[in-house]
Amino acid sequence: MSTTPISDFLRHNFRHFNAAAMIDASDAYVRHLENNGKMMITLAGAMSTAELGISLAEMIRQDKVQIISCTGANLEEDLFNLVAHDYYERVPHYRDLTPDDEAALLVRHMNRVTDTCIPEEEAMRRLERALVDEWTAADAAGERYFPHEFLYRILRKGVLEEYFQIDIKDSWMYAAMEKNLPIIVPGWEDSTTGNMYAAHCIQGEIKNIHTVRTGIEYMAYLAEWYIEISKTHSIGFYQIGGGIAGDFPICVVPMLHQDMQMGNVPVWGYFCQISDSTTSYGSYSGAVPNEKITWGKLEPTTPKFIVESDASIVAPLMFALILGQ
Incomplete structure (x- = not known):
């Protein structure tokens, strides 16, 4: 019996179009790592919320990823799922919901993300209570941390363990915490926990609004990391979706070149994007990789791939190939 049943199936059946691009991108990802990338x-x-942690956590544990950039929503929603999974509700018929159906979910404090409802009290408020303790303690001590560092502190202290409702091996944030993985969270303010933080600042519970480090400081943090790591390693870029999670970190290279005049810093050494966004006027999410050459992010020789498909399907399959499953 094969020891890599998923990979064998994919290589036998996925031979053309987006399926073939997925195989090619996975193989190039492996080569990039094998070449000290x-x-x-x-x-x-x-x-x-799509529970990508089931496969991404293993990628982290096996050193297949060295840094993550994510939205504030992805940062917090992995922990929402960790502490409240049993209270989540699926709505497979979400396309048929009426406005009154949606209002009924609101009354029950069930916040819908496509076919999945996140329970406010069990998920959001549980995490908020733990975060407020960390925020106010740091504020009183005159300390400042990044959003991901506050969550790492909570996980390390174990204050939420009584609420854990999934196996911690399926939480990518828990795996990242164990590795102390660098995380970049551009636009953290646009998240549920970002809104909570703003509210506590407005209410006066947190005196220094800068207790949580964000934005430009994240770019400086990423620049320092990129400069140091790129001295000895080519750094690849694997992008799920578009938006600020991808656009913010990829710009560190042209910033170093054009704004800091550091001509000896290499560009990204691999690029792959999974997106179902179509190319349109001004769309970043739908832009083909070659456009990034004109912005100084990639070179003509950089291995470049785009898989135009649903990331909730494609990413776990690619991770299986990369992990040799």
Whole structure:
């Protein structure tokens, strides 16, 4: 019996079009790592609510990813799922919901993401209570941390363990915490926990609004990481979706070249994007990889791939290939 049944199935059946692009991109990802490369994965959309952690956590544990960029939503929603999974509700007929059906979900404090409803009290408020303790303690001590660092502190202290409702091996944030993986969270303010933080600042519970580090400081943090790692390793870029999770970190290279005049910093050494966004006027999510050459992010010789499909299907399959499953 084969020891790699998923990979064998994919290589036998996925021979053309987006299916073939997926195989090619996976093989190039493996070659990049085998050639002493490092990889960034970026998470847009609601990939944590899609439970991508089931496969992404193993990628982290096996050192197949060295840094992650994600939206604030993906950062927090992995932990929402960790502490409240049993309270989530699927709505497979979500396309048929009426406005009154949606209002009924609101009354029950069930926040819908496509076919999945996140329970406010069990998920969001549980995490908020733990975060407020960390935020206010740091504020009182005059300390400042990034959003992901506050979540790492909570996980390390174990204050949420009584609420865990999934196996921790399926939480990518838990795996990242164990590795102390660098995480970039551009636009964290546009998230549920970002809204919570703003509310506590407005209410005066947090005196220094800058207790949570964000934005430009994340770019400086990424620039320092990229400069150091690129001295000895080519760094690849694996992008799920589009938007700020991908656009923010990929721009670190042209910033170093054009704004800091550092001509000796290499561009990204691999690029792959999974997206179902179509190319349209001004669309970043739907832009073909070659456009990034004109912005100084990639070179003509950079291995470039785009898989135009649903990331909730494609990413776990690619991770299976990369992991040799």
